[in-house]
Structure formats: structure tokens, C-alpha cells
Amino acid sequence: VDDLDPIPACTSTLTFQNGIFLAPMVRIGTLPTRLLSLEYGADLVWGPEIVDRAIIGCERKVNPTTGVVEYLKEHKQIFSCHPIERPYLVYQLGSANPDLAYQAIKIITQADDVAAVDLNCGCPKPFSTHAGMGANMLSTPVLLCNTLKAMRRAAPPHVAVTCKIRLLPTQEATIELVDKIVRTGAIECLTVHCRTKDMRPREPALLHRLREIVDHVNTLAAEMGRTIPVVCNGDVWDAVNAPRIKELTGVTSTMVARGAEANPSCFRPQGSLSIPDVIAPKWVRYSLALNNPIGNTKYCMAQLAFKPAESVAKDAGTKAKPMNKKQLSALRTGIAQAKTHEELATVFKIDVDQVR
Numbered sequence: 001v002d003d004l005d006p007i008p009a010c011t012s013t014l015t016f017q018n019g020i021f022l023a024p025m026v027r028i029g030t031l032p033t034r035l036l037s038l039e040y041g042a043d044l045v046w047g048p049e050i051v052d053r054a055i056i057g058c059e060r061k062v063n064p065t066t067g068v069v070e071y072l073k074e075h076k077q078i079f080s081c082h083p084i085e086r087p088y089l090v091y092q093l094g095s096a097n098p099d100l101a102y103q104a105i106k107i108i109t110q111a112d113d114v115a116a117v118d119l120n121c122g123c124p125k126p127f128s129t130h131a132g133m134g135a136n137m138l139s140t141p142v143l144l145c146n147t148l149k150a151m152r153r154a155a156p157p158h159v160a161v162t163c164k165i166r167l168l169p170t171q172e173a174t175i176e177l178v179d180k181i182v183r184t185g186a187i188e189c190l191t192v193h194c195r196t197k198d199m200r201p202r203e204p205a206l207l208h209r210l211r212e213i214v215d216h217v218n219t220l221a222a223e224m225g226r227t228i229p230v231v232c233n234g235d236v237w238d239a240v241n242a243p244r245i246k247e248l249t250g251v252t253s254t255m256v257a258r259g260a261e262a263n264p265s266c267f268r269p270q271g272s273l274s275i276p277d278v279i280a281p282k283w284v285r286y287s288l289a290l291n292n293p294i295g296n297t298k299y300c301m302a303q304l305a306f307k308p309a310e311s312v313a314k315d316a317g318t319k320a321k322p323m324n325k326k327q328l329s330a331l332r333t334g335i336a337q338a339k340t341h342e343e344l345a346t347v348f349k350i351d352v353d354q355v356r
């Protein structure tokens with residue numbers, strides 16, 4: 001990759017504006033979560049971070065029954081997606097190596113399975129940072145920018161390249177970094193998780209720091225003759241909350257992680273639906289229909305917010321009475337004990353033959 005070569009133009013029709021997006025989440029952001037999020041109002045959905053070496057060398061296979069596209073290595077599923085989410089799907093790459101990033105993006109865009117590709121520069125977990133990836137990329141801006149340029153060169157023109165970062169400890173350093181990223185000309189959108197690398201998820205996101213960053217990117221992008229929306233991530237729990245955060249930060253789009261992990265109907269502007277009455281049974285139906293790996297189904301369902309207060313059936317379109325604590329606990333035990341999707345279906349009284 002010759003870094004002096006001009007950056008190819010992008011012809012993607014995605015604007016990344018005026019939307020609410022599902023954040024990238026390892027293990028959680030699999031097909032059922034993404035399809036449920038889209039059904040309930042997410043405008044775009046990010047897949048889980050997958051590192052360059054994992055996707056390189058994968059074989060692409062389409063399941064003729066479910067339509068699911070699988071990227072497999074030694075019979076292990078590394079990534080899966082479905083043609084119906086293609087216009088809204090962002091593949092997130094973990095990389096700290098422009099050559100490997102180039103190869104990885106070639107693989108994932110070879111058959112036009114995704115609408116955009118994103119570089120993870122925010123993950124503080126050792127599995128990402130140990131190789132200089134994730135949030136460690138924030139302290140190697142030249143490498144970060146070269147990796148984005150390699151991704152732009154590898155992706156077909158109609159596939160957008162985007163980047164997700166965290167805040168740096170000082171506002172000055174953050175603006176300096178953002179400036180470099182935008183000046184690459186390689187990205188169509190920048191997501192900022194409004195926490196620093198050392199902040200824990202329970203600490204409130206520093207949303208007040210975003211407006212200045214948004215203003216800087218808007219001005220710089222205008223000078224470059226383009227639009228590069230900034231997306232706000234961090235403590236945006238649902239669509240009901242999003243307008244307040246947009247007003248506070250100056251963004252037009254927001255991104256939700258833990259809110260969607262707890263309840264993928266959080267994207268509904270009218271408010272979330274009940275987990276036990278609506279979302280959990282739907283999760284099982286989607287998993288059955290898509291043949292989702294059972295381990296993943298159980299993991300994701302265990303993160304859903306089965307709170308008594310959310311068991312109220314008013315939104316469910318049913319006349320069922322809200323479940324009491326005992327019924328909810330029985331449901332959770334049923335999920336924990338199920339070893340197959342068929343057993344999960346029994347817990348929710350779902351007729352498997354009607355779903356498959």
C-alpha cells in the first residue's frame with residue numbers, strides 16, 4: 001500500500017445522518033440482535049468487532065435453507081450476516097496493520113455483504129489492545145490513519161468506511177486526533193464514544209465534550225467540500241432519550257450499545273417493549289429461523305432485562321397479565337437449562353414447525 005496514492009472517492013448512499021444505530025458489541029451484535037434492532041427502528045446496525053487475522057482466510061458459504069451467509073474457518077463461524085440487512089450493515093474491523101486491514105476488507109466486501117466497514121479504535125479490552133488494536137490505536141495516529149486509508153483502498157467505492165474512537169484525556173489532544181482522521185479523506189462518518197480509555201462503563205459518559213468536536217469536524221469537512229457526520233455514543237439508552245442527547249451535543253445521529261443489549265426494542269420512539277412477553281419469545285423465533293448458534297442465543301438472552309416492571313403486557317398486543325417474579329424466575333431458569341433451540345421453544349410455548 002503506497003500511502004502517497006490519492007484516496008479513492010466513496011459513492012456510498014448512506015448519509016449517517018438523523019439516525020439511531022446499534023453499536024458494535026462482541027458476542028451480542030450477532031444476527032438476531034441486529035435483525036430485531038432493525039425491526040424496532042435502528043437505522044444502521046454495526047456487527048461485533050472481528051479482527052483482521054480472523055476474517056482473512058475465511059470461506060464464504062450461503063445456507064440454502066436460511067439464506068444466512070457464513071464466513072467460516074476450519075468449520076468455525078467467524079461472522080454471519082443475511083441479505084435482508086445488507087443495506088444497513090456495518091462490519092467492524094479490529095486491526096493495527098494496514099496490510100492486514102486491506103486483506104480483511106477485500107474478504108468481507110468480495111460478495112457485497114455489507115454497506116460499510118468500520119475501524120474499531122475504542123475497545124479498551126486486552127483482547128483488542130494487546131496487538132495495538134482498539135483504543136491503543138488512539139495513541140498511534142499515523143498507524144490509525146494509514147489503516148483507514150488501506151480500508152478505503154480495499155473497499156469498493158459504494159461501501160463506506162467509518163471509524164469509532166473514544167475521547168482522549170484532554171480536549172485538545174482529542175481535537176488534534178480527530179483532525180488527522182478527518183483529513184485522511186478516507187471516512188464518511190466518525191463515531192465518538194464519549195469516555196476515555198481508562199473510564200469504566202458505569203462512569204457517566206462525558207457528553208458535554210462532544211459539541212466542540214462536532215463543530216470542528218463540521219467546519220473541517222465543509223472546507224474539504226464534504227459532510228462527515230459525528231455519531232454520539234455513550235449513555236444513549238434508547239430512542240426516547242436520543243433527542244435530548246442530540247440537542248446537548250449537536251450531533252444528528254446516536255448509537256446505543258447496552259440499551260440494545262438489555263432490550264433491542266429500545267430503538268422504538270414510542271418506548272421499549274416487554275422482554276418476557278414480546279422480545280424474548282421473538283429472540284427464540286429469530287434464532288430458530290436463522291439457525292443461530294445455540295451458545296450465542298443463550299448468552300444474548302441471558303443479558304436481556306427480565307425485570308418484573310418490564311413484564312407488563314400493555315404494549316405486547318396481548319391481553320396476558322404481567323408476569324410475577326416467580327414466573328419471570330421460572331422463565332430465566334428455563335433459558336439457562338435449555339440445551340437446544342427446541343428446548344428454548346418449549347419454554348416459550350413456541351411451535352417449532354411453524355417457525356422453521
Ligand code: FNR
Nearest residue numbers: 023024025026048049120193234235236256257258
Ligand atoms: C462493547 N463495545 C464495543 N465497542 C466496539 O467498538 N467494538 C466492539 O466489538 C464492542 N463490544 C462490546 C461488547 C459489549 C457487550 C458491550 C457492552 C460494549 C462498546 C460499545 O460499542 C459502546 O461504545 C459502549 O458500550 C458505550 O455505549 P453505551 O453502552 O453507553 O450505549
